[in-house]
Amino acid sequence: MSELPPTTSVRRWLVTTNHKDIGILYLITALFFLLFGGVLALLIRVQLWDPSNQVLSGLAYNEAVTAHGMIMVFWFLSPFAFAFANYVVPLQIGADDLAFPRLNALSYWLYLFSGVLLAISFFQGGTLTAGWTMYAPLNVPMYTPSIGSTGAILALTMFIVGVTASTVNFLTSIHHSRAEGMGIMDMPLFTWSILATVWMMLFAFAALLGALLILGSDRVLGSVYFSATEGGSLLWGHLWWFFGHPEVYIVFFPALGVMLELFQTFSGRRLVGRKWVIIAICLIAVQSFLVWMHHMFLTTINLEIKTLMMATTIGISLPFDLIVFSLIYTLMKGRIQFTTPFLFAFGALLLFILGGITGVFLGAIILDYEFRGTYWVVAHFHYVMFGGATALVGAIYYWFPKMTGKMYDEFLGKLHFAAFFIGFNAVYFSMFLAWETPRRVFEYDPALQIFHQAGTIGAFILGFSFLIMFYNLGKSYVSGPVVGENPWDYSRTAEWAVPSPPPLENWPNRPSYASGKLEFVKDYVPDGGPAVKADENGNAVTDGGDSHADHIREYAHWDKHPSHASIWPFTLSLMLGVMLLGLSGFNDSISIGVADSLATTPVTISNPVYPALTVLGLLGLVYSGVMWGFEDFYAPPTEFAERWPFNGVEKVKLGMWFFLASDVLVFGAFISAAVFIRYNAGWQEWSPLTESLPGLINTFVLLTSSFTVILALVAAHRNSRKGLLASLGATIALGLTFLAIKMWEWHHEIYDVGVTIAENSHGDPIQASIYYVTTGLHGVHVVGGLLIAGFLFYRAYHGAYLEDERPVEYFGLYWHFVDIVWVFLFPLFYLF
């Protein structure tokens, strides 16, 4: 671990793991992508000025439309919200930092470098042109052959890996680090909205990750999932929208949280029906996973399912009704202050009301039949998603004084709002008027030209309004008036109880709400032990079973200072980026010939750059990962905290649980894909491609290895180094046996039977793809597990884990999971 350099040093921003620094990095990066996506939007609007205009070619227009959608939804909206979540949530819950600071830095760098990959994809023969929804089979190389298309898809995959890390981090932090006395119902509404958001992200983004890994395999390895006529297109539709609908709320909820906070702060009134608003938020989060097929009303799904989806869709609009009315009634009898942040939050509510009403239109199947694929949809989701983001723009102004210690210029802020609001409605309301225009089309009915021209003018006003904001923020940062802890009259949350900007570790003493309001308590620190609670006289008190000895055992490094700097998140992300850049052109650079064994297979490399980048990135990735593992980095767990409903679960274990839950969904996507395609192909038509004996042997091998992992944990617990090494060694040996059998099986299939990833000598090619890709994903998990096991073995050899066996336990959780997955795969591919 290195010390954290000052904020004036560039190095600081590369190594920082502090949640406030990372929040600011997110904010600046997200605003950059707003400009990037915004310029693409202006290009689209220029093309639409005239119904026969051809500023861009058809393909270039599709690139602009696709990249605009992807950038705004993925690289702008969510990271923009998580800039504030990073900065504010730990402060609102009374934590020193997020649960896993290095993981948080990793999420950020994965985000940044994935964006760089996306930008590079424009120069790899053009980026993806399949729309941000990437409908199949337009998303496979046959129809979008450019290397940049693969690049964009891999960039999104990388982005989602970062999102998953961030999700695990926020879930663990909010469930594990709330200050004493802050029960889950006592959390501020912004934190609540983030909690609901990350719960949805955990499952929704995992499904998307599954879909994108399959798509990546189609593009890089040559499998044939999404070009299969056995339901390939519909499979993409289901996977995409299973993610895609929750995604709408994922981008909207943080904005809703900002509205809920700001309406209270700038009216001086508390939220009406607070408990019911929280219940509504939770209901929406659950229901969001039950409405996805309303995006597919015009496909071949049957009327019964459509009716069900219509009912759930209408059902999900009702909790929103309640929230909207709660927001309106909260303001009444208040003392409403029309500051810039309030104007944006209030404007967001008005825009959302319009977005909501037009959404009810779409919920009625019969209207959706006509609106599908038109500008009605485009207008509606801009009112909802960008309308929501309007509140996030207010959040910049709201928290700007906290982040910088300076006040923004109120006049320029209001000017920004006026231009923004006028421009917004000009560009998106005109879309309702021109709703008969098909989406992503630039040769439209000339009768609608007047509306499209109004929209183009509005778009430029909207874009210009952000220049006012950048000027305002820049000027105020340099020479704005200095503010104290709390510039607002009626703020309540804890971030306003510390200096602006807050110190590195946030609090003067331990924050506690035990008395019903925020207090900073000084804990009793005995000589030779961690802090314990103190009474008024400074003497130690026990709090029921949490005894001193337990603390020492649990927190072996109690006397160390928390770490705030690590370079490995940066290098790891960079190296993953390099590897994915290499993979994007891998398929085009290498051709593999036909032979009768692996050893004699000719490989021709036409362009060495991409394969070299792949290898370089992979090596760098493994190196960074190992260095990360060896780094002495200490993130102290919050000692006295509210943890409902995970009382008594240790921090890293909780994080592991969350990670495995998301991994269940990734495998769930793969297994659902296998079942869906097979169902469409005719279930009985297929019989297992391979003999069942190797699979059966492998099942026993893996189950035995689960047993040896338990032995390792027992040995570590008993302080037996030899026992630990022997059991870990046995686990590794069994894992390698599994892989060896797998390799033999694949080799046999490929070279003796003639079943490859895209060809099947005795049946549908898609069956071969499913077999290789699904068991391949499992194999990658086994390889990853073996790398970790090797790392543990090395450290155990040097005497680690005897004092603190928890890393062995967490590895065991992962390993058991990998084994359980195999138990599902075995019957699917070897028996039936």
Added chain:
Amino acid sequence: MIDPITLQQGTDWRAQAEVFDEIFFVFLTLGTVVGIIVVSYTLWNVYKYRDDGGEPDKDFDAPVVGELPTGQGGPKAKKLFLSFGLSAIVVISLVVYSYGLLLYVEDGPDTDEEGDIEITVEGYQFGWEYMYPNGHSETNELVVPADQRIDLKVTSTDVWHNFGSSELRIKTDAIPGETSETWFSVSSEEVEEQGGEATYRVECFELCGSGHSAMKGQITVLPEDEWEEWYADTEGSEDENSSNVEGDLATPSVTGSAVGGVSA
């Protein structure tokens, strides 16, 4: 000339466009009214309760930093549930109302089976291929008779398209490996109004590649007798097209024999 089949159909024929226009009108009216009421009520209150710098009311209980969040109950909470209940009733009744009409649109009007014409539509990059029951096929222009129910079976030979005509208010996905359905019918009065030949624009509503913007076609509706003449002329070309049809079709059932009666 009025065909006997048309008479049998009675007066309960409603085109999808008519159904859509009715529902759209109802939703638009209610949506506008509700929107105006809610927004003006909100704006009025925000104006009324602005902070004018005066003394706060006696019951104004300003929040302080560091308090544990609490809500507000009392009369406002009652109002909240009342408004929620009202909006729920509006939304649910709207959807129930539209659902009844959906069932009609899904099945289409009851007609004499003999009169229905089933046409297979294949989307491709970048155009539409229409295949008639007699094996004839047309590119981009669909020619059909007035006063008949036209059933479309829509699929795609390459990527995901969406077949739609805004003027007729019909639309359905064209997905490779799948066949989706929609139907329409145009009355002879309508054809008359458009000068003896009604034309409707067909567009692709799902991004399908570089030519998506230009992927346009046309539906031409002729008076029934004219159409039958035209259709009879296509018989001669059956031989050269039939092999093409069989080669492309995923489902052979589309060349329904029941429809043969029309051309006879």
